[in-house]
Structure formats: structure tokens, C-alpha cells
Amino acid sequence: MILNHESMKPIYIQIAEWLETEIIKGNLDVDDKIYSQYQLADLLNINPATAGKGLTKLLDDGIVYKKRGLGMFVTENAREHILLRRKNETLKVMIEDLVKEANYLQVSNEELLRMIEATRNKRGSD
Amino acid sequence: MGVITSRQLIKSYRSSIAVNQLTVQFNEGVITGLIGRNGAGKTTLLKMIAGLVKKSGGELSVFGDDPFNSLKVSANSIFVNDQMPFPVEYRVRDVLKEFERFYPNWENDLAERLTRHFSIDFDAQPINFSKGKRSTFNAIVGLAAHAPLTIFDEPTTGMDYSARQDFYRALLKDYMDYPRTIIVSSHLLNELENVLEDIVLIHDGQLYFHETVTSLKEFAVGLTGDSSELSSVTSKYEVLHKKDVGLNQQYVVIENQLDEKVEEYLKKMGVQITPVSPADVCVYVTNRENGGIDDVFNRSKHV
Numbered sequence: 001m002i003l004n005h006e007s008m009k010p011i012y013i014q015i016a017e018w019l020e021t022e023i024i025k026g027n028l029d030v031d032d033k034i035y036s037q038y039q040l041a042d043l044l045n046i047n048p049a050t051a052g053k054g055l056t057k058l059l060d061d062g063i064v065y066k067k068r069g070l071g072m073f074v075t076e077n078a079r080e081h082i083l084l085r086r087k088n089e090t091l092k093v094m095i096e097d098l099v100k101e102a103n104y105l106q107v108s109n110e111e112l113l114r115m116i117e118a119t120r121n122k123r124g125s126d
Numbered sequence: 127m128g129v130i131t132s133r134q135l136i137k138s139y140r141s142s143i144a145v146n147q148l149t150v151q152f153n154e155g156v157i158t159g160l161i162g163r164n165g166a167g168k169t170t171l172l173k174m175i176a177g178l179v180k181k182s183g184g185e186l187s188v189f190g191d192d193p194f195n196s197l198k199v200s201a202n203s204i205f206v207n208d209q210m211p212f213p214v215e216y217r218v219r220d221v222l223k224e225f226e227r228f229y230p231n232w233e234n235d236l237a238e239r240l241t242r243h244f245s246i247d248f249d250a251q252p253i254n255f256s257k258g259k260r261s262t263f264n265a266i267v268g269l270a271a272h273a274p275l276t277i278f279d280e281p282t283t284g285m286d287y288s289a290r291q292d293f294y295r296a297l298l299k300d301y302m303d304y305p306r307t308i309i310v311s312s313h314l315l316n317e318l319e320n321v322l323e324d325i326v327l328i329h330d331g332q333l334y335f336h337e338t339v340t341s342l343k344e345f346a347v348g349l350t351g352d353s354s355e356l357s358s359v360t361s362k363y364e365v366l367h368k369k370d371v372g373l374n375q376q377y378v379v380i381e382n383q384l385d386e387k388v389e390e391y392l393k394k395m396g397v398q399i400t401p402v403s404p405a406d407v408c409v410y411v412t413n414r415e416n417g418g419i420d421d422v423f424n425r426s427k428h429v
Contacts, residue, residue, distance in 0.1 A: 005320070008401045010343060038302050045295060047157060048302060049323040050340060 003044055015040060015054030020063060020082045023074055032074050034064055061085075129154035129189065129275065129307050130175055136183035137170050137331075144170040146331035147184065152309060157301055158324040159339075160311040161408050167331040168311045169207070172279050175309075176205035188275065203275035204229070206268035208261055208283050212252050218263065219248040222270075229271040231304070237270035240296065244289065257284030265293050269300050278310045290314070294321050315405035319343075325404060329412045342404040347382045350375065351397030359388060366410040369420070379410055 001018045003011055019035070022028045035043070040051035055072060058064045062081060064072040075081075102112050128151030137145040145167045152158050152175075162168045173179040174186060177193035177200055186192060193199040212221050218241060226232045241248065244262050252263055265281045282290045298321045301308060312318050315325070319339055327334040337345070346366055349356055353376045360378050367379035379402055384392070392399060402410075 006401065008347075008399065010340060011320070012340065041302060042299065045298060046320045047298070047323045047339070049156075049338075050320070053340060 001044065003046070011044075011046060011050055012053035012057060015044070015051060016057040016061075016063075019054070019058060020086075023063070023078050024082055024086075028074050030074050030076050030078070033071050034058075034074065036071055128152060130187070132171075132184065132186045134184035135171075135174070135181060135186050137167075137174060137179065138182045144331055145174070145181075148328065148332055150326060150328075150333045150336060152307065152326070153324060154307050155305050156323045157297070157308040157310065157321060158326055159315060159318055159322040160309055160326050160328070161315055162311075162328040162334075163412055166328050166412075168328060169279055170331075171328065172205065172207075172277050172309065172311060175275075176200075176203055176277055178205060199275075201228075201230075202273060203277065204268055204271040204273040205277045205279065206264050206281055207279035208257070208264065210264050210267070214253050215251070216253075217249050217251055218246060221252060221263075221267070225267055225271060229273060231272035231274075233270050233272055236300070237266055240266040240269065243292070258286060258289060259284075261285050262289055262293070265296075269296060272300075272304045272306065274306050276306060276308045278308070278312075280311055280313070282312065282314060290317060294318060297321060315408060316403055319404050325408075327408050327412070334411060339404060342407060343401065344382055345404075346379050346402040346407050346410070347384065348377060348379050348400040348402050349392065349397050350377045350400065351392070351395060352376075355395050356397065359392060366407070367413075379406070 001015075003014055005011070007014065009017075019028070028034060034055075037048050037052040037055055040046075040054065041048040044051065055064070059066060059072065062075055063078045065075050066072050098112075107115075130152040132151070133149050135145055135148045135150075136143065148167070148171065160168050160172065170179060174181050175188055175193060177188070177196055180194045188196070188199050189202060191198050193203075216224075222234065222237050222241075225237075226234055241263070244259075244266070246259065246263055246266075252260060255263060261282060261284050265278065268276060268278055268281065282293060285293065294317065297308070297310075310318065310322070319325075322339050324336065324338055325342055326336045349360065350371060353370075353374045356376050356378055360380055363380040363383060365378060365380055367377075369377045371377045384399075389399065
């Protein structure tokens with residue numbers, strides 16, 4: 001994980017999104033322990049308060065739960081949760097941008113869909 | 127919780143006022159960056175907190191005591207700057223031994239490992255060190271003391287880039303091992319910001335703001351785009367900074383209070399929205415009265 005310090009996205013959000021991606025990819029499974037605040041701070045060379053804020057966001061969003069004295073663990077429906085939200089929010093915004101650009105460039109729906117298909121086929125299974 | 131609190135604190139010298147009715151507090155167990163232009167009063171404030179300089183007026187409390195002549199404060203704090211007085215004949219190993227005698231939490235193992243990491247000879251005399259090496263050695267002492275109140279005043283003066291990166295990393299790791307109150311004054315906020323939790327900005331001896339780094343990073347946004355289109359939007363906000371960046375192109379920094387609608391509109395107009403670093407925010411807010419350096423060279427303004 002490399003933080004983008006020039007991004008408009010706050011660092012604690014970047015941390016939360018990175019851990020979410022690890023859950024989607026299956027690198028972190030249900031009831032798996034996630035990094036502690038101090039591990040994250042050490043790993044990313046940031047103040048532990050910033051790292052803690054990223055974890056708090058995951059906690060508030062129901063992605064992880066806390067076991068007193070033991071740390072934080074992935075909730076049962078974390079993956080579904082994240083997928084649904086990313087589809088409704090992240091992907092939607094990207095599609096809006098995509099359509100906007102396509103309109104500027106006067107790309108038709110058919111052409112746009114063809115381009116998407118071609119890209120999907122090229123990238124294969126990822 | 128404030129481990130250090132000041133109220134209407136004043137320090138005046140014969141002809142000038144260095145700290146002018148400053149009311150501020152530093153939170154316990156937090157790494158705070160003290161930021162300000164040259165002459166803003168940073169060093170004077172830090173020296174008063176460490177009990178090295180006597181206040182002229184107002185209130186100052188450190189661990190519940192007035193720090194000047196307080197044994198409690200001097201036993202529980204360390205003040206690191208480039209003028210740390212070491213006896214002339216002392217070698218590195220002698221200095222470390224003396225600090226071990228004075229600071230109950232001193233970690234000699236850490237001091238020695240850091241000294242070796244930075245290739246400092248135990249038999250050399252700090253008095254003969256180059257500026258950067260001296261700063262490095264002072265910083266090592268400051269870290270290894272593990273004092274409940276650790277103050278670094280411009281700790282990286284003269285250090286090269288790599289030494290500075292190592293110092294920031296060592297500061298963070300040691301802070302996590304021994305959480306304590308740390309204040310670092312620096313002009314290199316860009317390099318330091320991720321290690322900090324809070325930022326205190328002082329200007330003309332007074333508090334400008336006390337913010338968390340996270341909120342300061344979201345405090346302002348930079349807009350780059352067509353001058354006339356920009357001005358129709360930015361007139362509704364507080365403008366912190368403005369610069370021409372091309373024919374009819376401007377870069378304008380405003381407080382980050384854009385709602386989604388305005389952001390959408392700006393994007394449609396081809397305006398680029400970029401983050402503004404805490405370091406730049408500090409420069410812009412303290413520059414407002416005098417203008418920027420470009421105004422000095424803008425001779426037409428003075429005719």
C-alpha cells in the first residue's frame with residue numbers, strides 16, 4: 001500500500017479503502033484480524049491517530065467489529081456491504097464521468113459499450 | 127487534555143515583543159508541530175515552556191507548575207535545539223553518560239544504536255561536528271531521553287534529506303514505543319506533516335490556529351481555470367491566495383466549503399480542483415496582510 005499524499009482523498013479514507021479492497025480480493029476473510037492502529041502507522045509512516053481514524057471509519061461502516069483487547073476483525077457481511085456501496089457510489093460516479101467524456105467526444109452508446117467490452121476482454125479475468 | 131496551557135502569555139525584550147498575549151494549549155500524549163515564520167515567537171515560546179526563559183506576563187502552566195525554576199518541569203522535559211550546551215572536552219560517550227544520569231527514562235541502548243546508525247564516532251567531540259551532524263546527535267539525545275515532555279526546536283537544521291527522513295521515522299517509531307507529549311517546531315511542514323497529529327500556527331507572537339493535521343489538510347482547495355469563470359464562483363468564498371498561471375488562467379485558493387453542486391459546475395467549466403497542503407495553508411493565511419513575494423516586484427502597484 002502506497003499512500004497518495006497529493007490526492008484530494010484524505011489519508012484515513014485511503015487506508016479504509018485499501019483495507020476494503022483487501023477484503024473484496026479475499027486477502028482478508030470473515031473473522032480475520034486486520035492491522036492494528038500501530039501496525040498501520042508503522043507500515044505507512046503516519047501518525048497513529050490518522051491510522052486510527054481509518055479504522056474507526058471501517059468500524060462505523062460495519063466492515064469490522066472490535067473484540068476488546070484483541071483487535072478488529074472482518075464482519076460477516078463486510079464483503080457484500082463493500083461491493084454494494086462501491087457499485088452504488090464509486091462505480092456510479094466513474095460511469096457518470098465516462099458518459100460525460102463520451103458525450104463531449106460524441107461517442108455513441110454502441111461504440112461506448114463496444115469499447116468497454118473490448119477492454120474487459122483484453123484484461124481477461126481481472 | 128492540556129499538559130501545557132498558557133493564557134495571555136507575554137514575553138517582551140527591551141525593544142520588542144516576542145510572545146504577545148498568547149493563549150494556547152498542547153495536548154498530552156500528542157505530537158504537535160509548532161509552525162510559524164521566522165520571528166513568529168516559536169523559540170521564545172518553547173524556551174518558556176521548558177523553563178529556560180522567564181515570562182514577562184500572563185499565565186503558563188506545564189505539568190501544573192510554572193515552568194521557570196521548576197525542578198519538576200526540568201526533570202520531566204528535554205529541550206533540543208542547535209545550541210544545546212555540551213562541555214567542550216566531552217566526547218559523545220561522555221555526553222550520553224551524563225544524560226543517562228539525569229533522565230530516569232533514558233534508553234542507552236537506543237542512544238547507542240542510533241549513534242551507530244548515523245555513523246557518529248563515540249570518541250568524537252560534538253563541539254567539532256558539522257551543523258548537520260550536530261543536529262543529528264542532539265536529536266538522538268532528545269529521543270533517547272524519553273522525557274514525558276520532549277521539545278525539538280528546529281531539530282533538522284543542517285541535516286541532509288536522508289538524515290531528516292530517518293529522524294522523522296525514528297521520531298514516529300519511538301513515539302509509538304513510548305507515547306508522550308512531543309512538540310516539534312519546523313519550517314519543513316511538508317516533510318513532517320504525516321508524523322504529526324496537531325498543528326499550532328503562531329504569527330506575530332499570537333496563536334493563529336490549533337488544528338489537527340487531518341482537518342488542516344481539508345481546510346482549503348486550489349482551483350485552476352479561466353479567470354472570469356473562477357471569479358464568479360470564488361467571490362462567494364474567502365480567498366486565501368490568488369496567482370496568474372497563464373493567459374486568463376488563475377490559481378485561486380479558497381476555504382474548502384464547496385458543496386457538490388458547485389463542484390459539479392466547476393468541473394463542467396473545466397476547472398481543476400486540487401488539494402492544498404497544510405504548509406501552503408500556513409503560508410497563505412500568514413501572508414495575507416503583506417501580500418506575497420510577487421507584490422514586492424509588482425512595481426506598477428506602487429506608482
